[in-house]
Amino acid sequence: MSLFKQAADLAQLNDLNRDTAAAALGIRIVEVGDDYIRATMPVDARTRQPFGLLHGGASVLLAETLGSMAGVLTLDPSKELAVGLEINANHVRAVQAGEVTGTARPLHVGRTTQVWEIRIVNDKGDLACISRITLAVVPRPAK
Numbered sequence: 330m331s332l333f334k335q336a337a338d339l340a341q342l343n344d345l346n347r348d349t350a351a352a353a354l355g356i357r358i359v360e361v362g363d364d365y366i367r368a369t370m371p372v373d374a375r376t377r378q379p380f381g382l383l384h385g386g387a388s389v390l391l392a393e394t395l396g397s398m399a400g401v402l403t404l405d406p407s408k409e410l411a412v413g414l415e416i417n418a419n420h421v422r423a424v425q426a427g428e429v430t431g432t433a434r435p436l437h438v439g440r441t442t443q444v445w446e447i448r449i450v451n452d453k454g455d456l457a458c459i460s461r462i463t464l465a466v467v468p469r470p471a472k
Contacts, residue, residue, distance in 0.1 A: 330363065332435060333402040337361035342398065351394045354387055358398070359430075366399045367432045372424050383424040388431075388458040392418060392447040395433035396462035400443045403435075404466065411443060411464040418460040427452040441466050 342358040354375050360367040368391065370376060376387035393416055400411030429449050437444040442465060449458040 332364045332438065333361070333399075334405060335402050337366070337402060342366075345398070346394070350390055354390060356391055356394055361402075365432055365434045366395055366402070367430060368395055369428050369430050371428050372426050377425075381425055383429065383457065385418065385420050385458075388420065388429070388449055389416060389418050389460065391429070391431045391449060392416060392433075392458070392460035393462060395431050395447050396445040396460075396464065399433045399435070399445055400464040400466075403438055403443070406469070408469055410467055410469050412467055414442070414463045414465050416460060416462040418458055420458050422451065422455055422457045424451045424457050429457055436461070439466075 339358055346352045346356065355371045356368050358368045370391045372383045376384055378384040393413060397411060397413060404411060429451055431447050431449045433445045433447045436446050442463060445462050447460040448456060451457050
């Protein structure tokens with residue numbers, strides 16, 4: 330049974346990122362399971378720091394994109410949103426090229442808060458970054 334209350338159409342999810350920082354960095358949602366969401370991000374000129382390594386901020390942007398999107402998928406979008414309260418990341422392995430893949434899985438999905446863990450791995454599957462995001466569940470603003 331899926332944790333997500335909304336259908337997870339990859340084309341629609343990727344369309345949500347159009348004209349955002351996620352799109353500018355080449356982040357692409359590639360898979361949604363019953364309790365996880367996965368995306369890839371290239372390690373290239375858009376995401377490297379001056380010394381040729383994957384920029385920690387790009388990893389955090391990938392993590393926040395995944396955690397926030399996963400959180401929203403657990404909610405009724407006509408009534409609620411999930412917004413970031415706090416995010417942290419530990420960068421444990423340098424990545425110089427290729428692509429990284431992030432996978433967000435829930436640690437806690439409550440009525441008012443959610444906590445998601447995002448594991449980012451390199452092309453070989455080695456852990457490059459581990460991140461945790463805490464989301465607040467808030468009413469959707471009136472239009």
